[in-house]
Amino acid sequence: MKMDILSVKDLEKHFGGVKAVDGCSISIEAGTVMGLIGPNGAGKTTMFNLISGFERGIGEIVFKGIRTDNLSPFKIARCGMVRTFQIPRALTKMTVSENLMLAPKTQLGERIWDVWLRPKRVREQEMQIREKSRDILEFFEISHLEDEYAGALSGGQKKLLEMARAMMIDPSMMLLDEPFAGVNPTLARKISRYICELHEDGMTFLVIEHDIPAITKISDRIVVMNEGKVMAEGEPAEIKRRRDVLEVYIGGEG
Ligand SMILES: Nc1ncnc2c1ncn2[C@@H]1O[C@H](COP(=O)(O)OP(=O)(O)O)[C@@H](O)[C@H]1O
Ligand SMILES: [Mg+2]
Numbered sequence: 311m312k313m314d315i316l317s318v319k320d321l322e323k324h325f326g327g328v329k330a331v332d333g334c335s336i337s338i339e340a341g342t343v344m345g346l347i348g349p350n351g352a353g354k355t356t357m358f359n360l361i362s363g364f365e366r367g368i369g370e371i372v373f374k375g376i377r378t379d380n381l382s383p384f385k386i387a388r389c390g391m392v393r394t395f396q397i398p399r400a401l402t403k404m405t406v407s408e409n410l411m412l413a414p415k416t417q418l419g420e421r422i423w424d425v426w427l428r429p430k431r432v433r434e435q436e437m438q439i440r441e442k443s444r445d446i447l448e449f450f451e452i453s454h455l456e457d458e459y460a461g462a463l464s465g466g467q468k469k470l471l472e473m474a475r476a477m478m479i480d481p482s483m484m485l486l487d488e489p490f491a492g493v494n495p496t497l498a499r500k501i502s503r504y505i506c507e508l509h510e511d512g513m514t515f516l517v518i519e520h521d522i523p524a525i526t527k528i529s530d531r532i533v534v535m536n537e538g539k540v541m542a543e544g545e546p547a548e549i550k551r552r553r554d555v556l557e558v559y560i561g562g563e564g
Contacts, residue, residue, distance in 0.1 A: 313339065315373065315482065316336075316338045316372070317372045320369045322334075322367050323367035331356050333539065338516060340482075341512050343514075344529060345519060346516060346517065348535035348558070387479060391484075391485070392481040392484055394487055395472065405458060409475050414478050444456075450470045450473065451500065469501065483514040484508075485517075488518050491519075498521075505517070530545070531544065531545055531546075534558075
């Protein structure tokens with residue numbers, strides 16, 4: 311039976327007089343890739359902030375059967391949902407490998423008393439985390455950047471680092487905010503391939519993207535937002551045929 315991993319009902323967020331998200335409802339089936347498109351200012355990032363707990367709004371969010379609209383980003387991550395940012399937020403003064411090693415601690419909470427009471431277990435855990443971070447860096451083909459400072463990476467490499475760091479907590483769902491924006495075409499193709507491979511392994515994705523051909527290629531379904539509202543939802547082929555979608559895009563992009 312098909313199951314929704316995430317369902318969002320009547321979500322609302324106002325900034326003063328601006329209705330950034332204005333009564334949006336969407337459901338995402340487990341194991342699928344959902345594309346989220348719409349012109350600049352449509353409310354896509356705000357929607358992400360609400361779903362991932364970085365912003366509070368009105369409405370109901372249920373992730374894996376748990377009401378998450380009152381939870382902190384930290385607790386939502388613990389439930390298995392992680393996100394990346396439109397502008398990557400890696401810790402620039404740490405190396406790539408340190409960024410990954412830190413992720414499970416900050417996301418899952420480090421138990422300080424373990425360090426004194428169970429030093430052997432802590433050491434074993436460190437080893438496991440190190441091994442896992444190496445596997446993940448290998449998957450994203452950035453092992454060679456392991457000892458580079460995150461701040462020294464290119465924009466595209468930072469996007470990979472964000473995805474790699476997110477993978478450290480074994481998420482079941484990833485929210486990616488414009489993973490292809492400002493990334494060179496070769497790297498963009500790679501990112502697209504990584505998403506597809508993770509998808510094949512059962513990961514659920516919600517991906518904001520401006521690049522329509524790129525997003526339609528990887529998505530099972532697409533949601534279109536405009537002026538804070540969901541204006542269309544369906545399979546990529548269906549969305550591509552919608553005149554009104556094309557019109558808001560042409561209008562929005564000049
Ligand atoms: N923190 C904020 N304070 C005030 N207005 C905001 C804030 N975040 C977003 N907005 C406004 O909300 C609307 C939606 O923005 P956003 O969610 O970033 O859109 P998108 O990601 O689709 O481009 C825009 O009009 C934007 O200016
Ligand atoms: Mg945005």
